[in-house]
Structures are given as structure tokens and as C-alpha cells.
Amino acid sequence: MVAQRKLFLGSRLKRLRRDRGLNQSAMATALGISASYLNHLERNQRPVTVGILLRLAEAFDLDIKAFAAEGGESGGADQLAEIFSDTMLADLGVSRAELIELSDNSPAVAEGVTRLYTALRELHRRPAEEGEGEGGADPRVLITPETWVRDYIQAQRNHFPELEDGAETLGGALGDPLSVAEPLRRRLKEAYGVEARVVDPEMLADASQHFDPQTRKLMLSALLRSENRTFGLAYQLALLEFGPLIERMVDMARPPDIGSRRLLHMSFANYAAGAIMLPYGKFLRAAEEHRYALDRLCGQFGANIEQVAHRLTTLGRAGARGVPFFMLRVDPAGNISKRYAGESFPFSHFGGTCPRWHLHAAFQVPGQTIRQLIETPDGQRFFTISRTVERPIRPDLSDDSLLAVGLGCDIRYASRIAYADGLDLALTPATPVGPACAICPRMQCAYRATPPAGRTLAVHENRKTISPYPFLPA
Template sequence: MAELTDRKLYLGPKLRVLRRELGLNQTRMAEELGVSPSYLNHLERNQRPLTAQMLLRLANTYDIDIRDFTASPVEGGAHELGEILSDALVRDIGIARDEVLEVAENYPGVSEAIARFYRALADLRRLPGESLAGDRGPAPLVAPVDWLREAIARAGNHFAEIDAGAESIAASMSDDPALLQAELRARLKDRHGMAVQVVRADILAGTLRHYDMHRRRLMLSERLPASGRLFAIAYHLCAQELAEAIAAQVARASPPDEDSRRLATIALTNYAAAALVMPYDRFRQAAEHSRHDLPLLRDRFGVSTEQLAHRLTSLNRTGARGIPFFMVKMDRAGIVSKRFDGEAWPFARYGSPCPRWDAQDARTVDRVESQLIETLDGRRFVTLAMALPRNAPDARSRSVIALGCEAKHGGRIAHADGIDMDKDEATEVGPTCHLCERRACPDRALPPVTRALDLHSYERTAAPFPFRRV
């Protein structure tokens, strides 16, 4: 705490966001903190610094982590806002970077509103002409998948009540995945009257699992691997026993439409299933002791690579946090189908990642491909990529799961052994081609929208699309 008293902390925007997340007005928060409403107003407007005593009151009253609260603001908000304001619709205004930083740091609510409008605009741009919604009514302005991604990000991909409920179920069950599957089957049958049956693939006609509500029978395809069967059974058990906790969390997220509500319910039931198969404390300790050996963890808990990666991004319990991984699932063309930004996503939030990132080239299912990358601002990250099995026998495409974190965590990761995070040469990457201002990049596919081209008939540069520095 001593270092906090050596500098003045102006954290008004963070305090304002915290108050709004708690659903409090200034008068109520001031009463709970034992200060006057006018003093709290001065703090929120950065007219007074936040004292060490006030930080302790905040921590004790609202159970917040002081280190997280006083940490330097993550530039993710400024990066996203800058990316949005580089759109062709407003690019000619030429908004200066210091103006973008000021809005992102001091007015996070305004930044979030602009981001929501932009996502809605991006969705409308994808529509081929006028939307033909039919009997379902007008299409939502924010796609359910985008809404869900932002809702999960706001929660840090951690839902304490669901985790606690899943842990209480797992406490009386085996650690062995094969035994656990049998115990989950028995619990479904004994407590909920639901039978589990593995059936031929042709009976389910392309479906991997199906619940027959009339016969109370969960049918699993023979093509579903052991990890998929275990997860499916855990999913249906959690849907029965953690329904209230899941519904409460969905309600708190305030989904804007029915499709978003259904998607959130499915996502949080999946979260509960993962928390049941990989209970928080046991999984976090196993991850730390194995130094995040991905194949070992996958086999020990009987899960798939994708399930494992999702779980590693959710270790955000106060006082027992894991490495703050970001995660992405993409195909070999670099098209992203899933993404969790973590604390430090190094690429753009819209569009494909940098082509210099090797993650999308992973080809071997059981091999972890490690890479040290460095962004334009000099930050370093270590990334881990594994190919996923093809999702169908006749599928030609293969997806990749990639995890990453800041290089300072590299010593806790077995797959980073042999990489000197400070001295080794890192692959220089950018946010995405049309936003990257790295001049000498030979892999550039598009010119940056933030700079004018510098083309001459008498010469050709080695890097495509030469552009002016200013």
C-alpha cells in the first residue's frame, strides 16, 4: 500500500463505472462509504485524488481488488475507439490520437456507446439489401453473437455463483473422467429421471446430441468422442441443477432480444458444464503445477482442446486468479469464429488478425506451436496454438485454437521454455493490415487507412503499399 501513497491517484472514470455496475446513485454510494455526495462527485470528476483511506473503504465495502482498481488503464478501449474512428465514414475528420485517448480514459461510457453503435452499423452493412425478417420481426441492431461476446467480456468470463454451484456438485464425484461420466449418468437418472444412450450416427442424422423430452432420454451420437460425451452429460445435469443461478446471471446481463437470451443461456450452461468437469480450485492448481501443459491438462480432465482453452480464460476468481489468457478460434483463412479478449488482446477487434501471426498455420492436433510476438508499441506476448480435429469426416477445413498472454507470464508456461521473453527476437505484428502503420512489413495485404499512399512510377519498394509517414 505504501507505493499508492507516493502518488496522487485520479481514478474518477473507474469509480464512476464501478458505481454504475453496482446500480448505485451518488447519494447511496456516498452513504455506504461514509463521505458526502459532493466529495464523491469531486472524486468522480477527477477534481480530487483518491486517497489510500478511500481505496481501503472501497475494497472493504465492495470486495474489489485494489491492485486491479489502481492499475494503469488498459489501452484496449483507446485501441478499439481509434479503430472505429478510422472507418471510412468519419476518417476525413482526422481525430487526433490524444483526443481518442482522452475520451477513452475519461468517458468510458461514451466509448462503449460508440462501440455499440458501430457494431450495429457493421451488422447492417453485412445485410444484402433490405432485411427479410419474415414473421420474426425486424432483425436486431446488435447481432446476438456480438452482444454475448461483449457481455462475457464485461464479466471477465467469470461467473462466481455458477462456479460455486458446479464445484459443490463436483465435490462428491470422482476426479477420473471415465468414472465421472458414469457418476453423472447415474445422477441424471436417479435425481432427474433422464437416461443417457449412445446411438448410431445415422439415427441422429448429422446431430451430435439430442434430448428427447417425451421419453426423457439424452441421445449421444457414436461419433461424439469421450470428451464430448462427458461434456454433454454435464451440460444437461447443470441445466437441471443450476438452472436458477444460470437464469439469474442471464437476467443480470439484460439481453436485448429473445435470440440473445437463448444464446446467453446456452453459453452459461456450457460454462457451468466446464466448471463441473474442471472444478475451479482443482483445475487452477493443476494448471499452475503442470505449468499450463495443454495436452497434459486436456487428458487429465478428459476434455477437448477447445473446452480446455475456454476454461483457462475463466480463472478470474478474486484472490485465486490464473494467467489472464486471451483466446481465439479461427480457420486456416484467419476468419475468427470465437474470441475472448482477456486483459490484453493484441489485435484489432474487427477483421482478421495479423497475417504474421503463425497461430493459424498450426496443423498438428497434439502439438503446441509457441510464438513470441511484439506489437507496434513494443509490448510482447507469448501465444500457444493447437489444431483442432476436423468436426466432420468430410470436412476440408480445420480450425485452430490459440491462447496468448503478456510475455511476463511466460515463465509459468511449459510451452514457452527455451524462449527468452526479453532478449529473443520476436515476430513483429500489427493490429490488422488496414490499421497497421509498420512501414517495412513484407506481408502487408492492404494499405493503412490512417496514411496516404506514397507511390512513384520510378521505383518499387520491397514492402507493398508504401505510404507517407505523416
């Protein structure tokens, strides 16, 4: 009789507990086990049994198959692999097995390594004069606010139940979501004495909207597109309705500096604004009914493609989950300005995207939806869609007004998505992609921009290969 493989899921249990804000005693109580036994599980001194998995599913509304899947911790190992591919560390030759062991058995140490590397990268991005002089740079602020906030939001899987509950109640009370702008304006006026009006952009200088708490006037730029004006109203209402809640959430997050605190505060208000415009229950039902067709959802809720796409990454409510999408937004130069994930994310944490993913091809066919199956080096497959979106502000005619948004999910969810209709998911070939060239193990790739760290180049003057950087197998 073949013995069953034992499941050691310590780091996943730790991450789950931290994400839910629980100490070991509280989580052990929820699972009906002792705190010492949970401690053994988290330290991988005991395997996780089927009984424990079932209790986890009941207590925390988990997808046990995904939680217990072999290689479920690859995200941490992938991030570490990217760090150790840096030229400063590549000569150490740290193996994939060592990185997986570190990620699995010492997740806090792995996170510490990631924080230090992130801080070092941010320091290198600064002008040379910064950090010079007496005392040098303050080590507490080496990680920029946008990096800290992005990582904090992702650690929560981009879902905040407290904001969802309040925004759903408020959004539902406003009435028809398609014509929500007028109820938003009326609520601001009647409840808070705020008068909202559209003004010439010259009055706002470089701002798209501005609220004056003294005069109680909210000014929205005439250059804003209609859906973004609506979002601006919802944003201001979120600041007023949920101010104390947002302050408590920011305090609990413990941002390291004032810049991170302000950016997190704004991010929470943005999140709440989206939840007001697209109330959770209504939006999830519509998304399932229309099988995640973006244009149908835009039409039903009076939102734009980017707003809907972003909202799709937040549907993580216990007992009422949507398809767990990841999302990126890029400009024509390839700069990533948004990066969110409801579950796994197959691309680089520190760099850009794989050129074989068709996200950037969306700029060649504006307004059209590009669908693609991609496969990562570990064999995981994702169904993705990409399309262009317009910037919130109508730019001058000389400016480029387009961005591109990519959405993706594990292939096991593809049958729930309208864009996958007509594809035989079992027979359709998947495009091989990688997380980043410096850590991608694919040998025959004509798109490779850099050789993989820790591998020996196989360049020969009498032979040119498909890949510009051929290398020897590990």
C-alpha cells in the first residue's frame, strides 16, 4: 500500500493567521485544537491532517484544494529567487530547493530578506546626493510609500471586509447604480453640506478634484470622464462617511512614515469608493450572471473598464467569493502603475511582465479584448484577457490617452468567464511565459533580455542560437 504524502503547511497556516489578525490561541480555538498543537503545525513539526483541513475550510471559508496544493508556497520562493538572481548575490549559487525551504520553514526570515532587498533597490533609485552628509539616509524610509502600501494591500489579498460592509449598505441605499452620480451628489449635500460642481481645469492647476473643508465645496475637473467624476463623488463621500473607520484601519496597519500613512488612507478611500459604486452583493451577482463580461458590467453599473477590472480583484468575501483575478495596468512604455491579485500572481514582484504575455499587444488593437492562455515554468496555466483603457483625465490631443489593463486567473476558473467561450481549454496551446528573464529557466526563448542568474552561458562564436543568451542546463 502506497503511503499518502504528508502535508506540511506551516508557512501557509502562519500567513492565514496573520491575514486574519489572529494570535495562535484564537486560531487554535477556532479550529478546536490546542495552541501548542497549532504551534507544532506552524513549525512543520506535525503534518496537517484531513481533519484539520476540513476544520480550516469550515472556520475560514477556504478553498482547501488551493490551500493544500503542492507548491502552494511557490510565490515566496519565486520572490526570493528574483532577489538572489541579482548580480550582488548570484555568485552564491543558492538553489531553488534552498529557497523553497527558507520560504516554507522560515517565512518571517524570508519576508525580512525581501524587505531589506526592497529597501536597497529604493535607495539605489534615489539621486546620489540623498543619503550623503551627516547621518546618511534614514533607514526607516528606504522603502517608498507606494511600495509599502502595495505590499500591505496585497498581504490582505486586496479585500477589506469592514469597508465592504459599510459601502454595501450605503451603495444599496443610493438606488440604481447606473444613475448613482446624482444620489451621491445629493447625499454629499444633504448629509454633509458639501456642494459638488464641475469647474474649468485652470481652477484646479494640476489637480483633478479638490475639496475645501472651509467652504464645503468639492470641485471636479471638466476634463474628467463621466465615470471618473462619479468615482470622485464616491471618493469624497467615502472620506466623510468612513473617516473614523479608515483612521482605525490605518492605525492598525502601522505605516512606517507619514507618506505611507497618507497614501494608505487614500487607498482605503479609493477602495471604499469602488465598493460604493459597485456594491459587493449586487456586483458579484451581476458578474456571475454575465460571466465576467466587462462591457456588460460597465453598462449595468455606469463604470468604466478599469473600475470594473479593479473591482474584480477584490471579491474575496468569505462565503461569497468571485473568480480570484490578478490585474496589471501598464502604459505604452511598459511601466506598471497598478498591480493587484485576489490569489496567485505569476509575474515578477520587482520587475515588469514577460514580453510573451499579450498585455502590451493591446495597444495595437485599441478597444479590442485579447484572450490568451499562458503557462508558467512550473506548469501552472492561467487564462488572461487584455485591453486598452482611457486615462481618467482627457489629455491634450498631443498626449497618449491609452493605458492597458490585463486580467487573469487560474485556468480552473476559465469556464466561468465569457471570454473563454469557444476555446477548448484542454487542446488550446498555452504560451510559455516566465516571471522575469533573470529568474526564468526557459532555455529556448527568443524574447530573453538577460541571461538567467547562476547559469553558465553557452555562447560560441561559430554558432548563433534562437535565444540571445543561451545557457547550460542546471
